[in-house]
Amino acid sequence: MRQAIGRTIGACGLLLAACALTTAVDAQTGGEGLSPTLANIKKAHVVRLGYREASPPFSFLDQANRPIGYSLELCEAIVDEIGVEIDDANLRIEYVKVTSDDRIPAVVQNKIDLECGSTTANAERARQVAFSPLMFVAGTKLMVPKASGISAAADLKGKTVVVTKGTTNEQAMHAVDKKLALGLNIIASPDHEQSYQMLVDGKADAFATDDILLYGLIARHKAQDKFRVTGDYLSYDPYGIMFRKSEPQLAAVVERTFRKLGSNRDLIPLYNKWFMARLPTGEKLNVEISPQLEEAFKVLNDTEGTSN
Secondary structure (H helix, E strand, O other), X not given: OHHHHOOOOOOOOOOOOHHHHHHOOOOOOOOOOOOHHHHHHHHHOXXXXXXXXXXXXXXXXXXXXXXXXXXXXXXXXHHHHHHHHHOOOOOEEEEEEOOOOOHHHHHHOOOOOEEEOOOEOOHHHHOOEEEOOOOEEEOEEEEEEOOOOOOOHHHHOOOEEEXXXXXXXXXXXXXXXXXXXXXXXXXXXXXXXXXXHHHHOOOOOEEEEEHHHHHHHHHHOOOOOOEEEEOOOOOOXXXXXXXXXXXXXXXXXHHHHHHHHHHOOOHHHHHHHXXXXXXXXXXXXXXXXXXXXXXXXHHHHHHHOOOO
């Protein structure tokens, strides 16, 4: 995966959303030493990447239970750039499993260095962690049985909806419930796979999470004849790679990685590898890049020449 992108990867310009502007490089660390995260990495020769088990195509396990995905490949590109920054070409990667509920504490408490999953960057989270530039745009939708009469949130009145604990989708469904007075029974499960299984077992009428994750789960389980994704977007969810905040030097490395990817025009081919082509696990999503994300990638390309 690291070889697939190569060491030509590097820096970016467009920050994730208004909230992610707080992670921009405010100042460089001077020549006196490395920032805490980079210093620890240099000492241990290891970068710890947080991964998700069931967030295809961003972060999931292949048939050999190895972590793979779009987000992980971006993180591995950042690892290469960290190696350049700290002058260590032989950094080792340690993969650490995280869930939607413990991923932010894992970053804050120094259990992982980069979180490589499907995490929304918003103002609330930006008070605790920093985010990379934009890598995907998603939003909350509903997965329901194909035979279900549910086509919108308003059709959920009095029904049971499963969400994954610690996600923005959980907040979105509580907001929709209150706004439309639906009287929902909202159940939170530990991770996306468990949420999906609750729908399979008939313990929920709908599963609410980001649309791309729903499509990924349906494809992974070959359940196109059983479930469908429906409804208007109930939230706006721009994704980014998480890392510790208040470390300008680390933020500079992350942004430089995205800028290099953008300038080398590697981002769209990387997107197509994970969203358009057949995945290593056999499924194919066929989700074309959105105009918003394509424009964001173009901005990265345009800013590379003016950011140095």
